[in-house]
Amino acid sequence: MPTAPSANPAVDTAAVAALLERGRTMSTPVLRAAVDRLAPPMDTVAAYHFGWIDAHGRPADGDGGKAVRPALALLSAEAAGAAPEVGVPGAVAVELVHNFSLLHDDLMDGDEQRRHRDTVWKVHGPAQAILVGDALFALANEILLELGTVEAGRATRRLTAATRKLIDGQAQDISYEHRERVTVEECLEMEGNKTGALLACAVSIGAVLGGADDRTADTLEAYGYHLGLAFQAVDDLLGIWGDPEATGKQTWSDLRQRKKSLPVVAALAAGGPASRRLGELLAADAKADPGERPATAGDVDGFSEEEFAARAALIEEAGGREWTSQEARRQHAVAVAALDRVDMPGHVRAQLVALADFVVVRKR
């Protein structure tokens, strides 16, 4: 399996597609039944968010996301020797927490688009985005705890720990946007919190529900955490250079938001003429709007496509793009290596490796 940092792995596309499809097929009906428990109008708002209906309430076949987490939660159960079904409540709980955080983060960040559609706060207003986010978070705990088992309590505890890290990460993300400098280490810590922690939980939750001990769960979480960092490094690349058609986000999305993402902080840390010029530009941008970040921050005012393109080119010239690509492959290698420390069926291990490969080559 090609996991060396110098090249992207070859992906078994069909195997990954089948895994993602299985995760979606097995978890979506349970997820929909959970969301149906919400009182009106929260059920409708949530159904819009998940892409099951459009803004007018008509059935839709929206893009529900990549569904990497459900696929991982089912494999997680299998890694502990349980049936994939055992991981389903875990898959649903993790998806609920993930979507709770999307609803709140989109509002806090002022993001108007997600998955090619207007975000919930844009369509249904800020109050519904807050309320439905809260409801999905509560529902996640409900789905697990109603199992009534000791394992469910342990799984909920891990999910709660991951959710706290998710919130820490969002707090860091917000505070970094108006700081002139963020170190690469700070950025990796933030991304580990925002993305690594919940992916880690997805990879341990099925195993915990299947009776795995804490050591096994912790090692599976190490795979998931580094997979999350690889995932986020790729996300950061797509956030600047991604194809809007594929990602469903605006061009230069992360630059519009002034996100101190990995390519940016790596470029600033690199030194050299392009790095210095980038630093001067970003410092000037920050001075031009030094105010407190509003709940709905929106774009950096008054910048043209050309100005964003110039910043992107400087980041690339300073080496931020290449460093981030390398970082994705480094994290991928660490993730895959963790799998050797867990005794699991060979085909489960192979599928976890295939998913890791997919994460670093995806275009959306």
Next chain:
Amino acid sequence: MPTAPSANPAVDTAAVAALLERGRTMSTPVLRAAVDRLAPPMDTVAAYHFGWIDAHGRPADGDGGKAVRPALALLSAEAAGAAPEVGVPGAVAVELVHNFSLLHDDLMDGDEQRRHRDTVWKVHGPAQAILVGDALFALANEILLELGTVEAGRATRRLTAATRKLIDGQAQDISYEHRERVTVEECLEMEGNKTGALLACAVSIGAVLGGADDRTADTLEAYGYHLGLAFQAVDDLLGIWGDPEATGKQTWSDLRQRKKSLPVVAALAAGGPASRRLGELLAADAKADPGERPATAGDVDGFSEEEFAARAALIEEAGGREWTSQEARRQHAVAVAALDRVDMPGHVRAQLVALADFVVVRKR
């Protein structure tokens, strides 16, 4: 014990003060230690919300609320024959959920003042209000689940159910504000969700942590639920006729927010000239601003003190004030009657009755 609907009970003020003080003394250090776990700046924002520091970060001795819930959680443990200490994690978890909901509701409702101070979204911005609310909710589950016992899992499940009802109630509250008519039954259901469910949980959570069976917990919840409805009826009276000095809210606070609170819906349902005149006025108010409710709704625009006073007078003339006072005493009686269905030490029962008495005569 005077529980007849026709008269307010005489309250053993010293006993109630001692109970509230015990709840505060035993739970506050654990609550503060829990909040200290939050990463900056969330720890500071939460400390401001709880009144431990002022807006400039200086130590403050703010009004942390009445602390009815912590007092109930400790009595709850004693009702199950356990030491009051057993109820402390439950008291803290319930307080965390309560304050999570205050942070989010104040933002959704546009409330600018709470406990005589600017609300968190006013001082620290909407994003921090969302984020710290989320963090307190997660922390509530963390505090319980880290106990690692079967009882803690059961307690968390009950807390989650209560939180879901809390969210349902806020959803109803928001939707009612722009409806012309809300029935008394709808209003009671909403208030049962918003206030009854979490008070009910406070009264069962200590018992559950102390090993009580589900039947005992359910009966204690019945006391708490009806106590909550009595509490809310009094809150609705204070929301219109309360002394701003005592409540820390603006004059006519609930009328400014167009809250369809009990006095209003009872007055509208009463019939008669004052009821009809009130209905016409409120319908005209709604027509004047039929738009979607923003996240920060603020006041009904352009109304003078006199106009609010006229509405309050009509509510009183139509009988809404008296009906709500009677309702508080009815719910108080139902709550106290539920205590007879649980076998508990006599002094614990007497203290639960004293707290119920306090709830219906309080002025803040």
